[in-house]
Amino acid sequence: MSDNGVQLGGRFGYCQVCSRRFFVSRLRKRWDDLWVCPADWEIRNPQEYVRGVPDLLPQYPVLPSPGVEYSTYCTVQGRSAIPGFSVPGCMIPGFAPAFDPPTQVYG
Numbered sequence: 001m002s003d004n005g006v007q008l009g010g011r012f013g014y015c016q017v018c019s020r021r022f023f024v025s026r027l028r029k030r031w032d033d034l035w036v037c038p039a040d041w042e043i044r045n046p047q048e049y050v051r052g053v054p055d056l057l058p059q060y061p062v063l064p065s066p067g068v069e070y071s072t073y074c075t076v077q078g079r080s081a082i083p084g085f086s087v088p089g090c091m092i093p094g095f096a097p098a099f100d101p102p103t104q105v106y107g
């Protein structure tokens with residue numbers, strides 16, 4: 001809808017979107033710095049100002065892995081010289097416990 005009517009002293013300008021001729025008094029400057037007609041004028045999208053909310057997660061310290069810990073202590077079976085049951089530093093060569101050693105080894 002261009003203005004072809006008479007407006008005394010009015011100057012003509014062109015909409016920078018649709019390139020139609022309007023009186024300069026009817027053109028408006030849009031958010032993107034374009035001079036546009038009333039039909040092409042629009043507000044800036046308010047969603048452009050929306051920013052994400054950062055997640056405030058607790059920051060736990062990163063601790064080193066303890067790795068595999070071995071605890072050795074002398075047991076009756078560890079004092080024996082039976083492979084798989086003997087404990088280094090505790091084993092007595094030739095020692096045989098007076099009971100049957102366990103038949104299952106854990107670990």
Ligand SMILES: [Zn+2]
Binds near residue numbers: 015016036038040
């Ligand atoms: Zn226009």
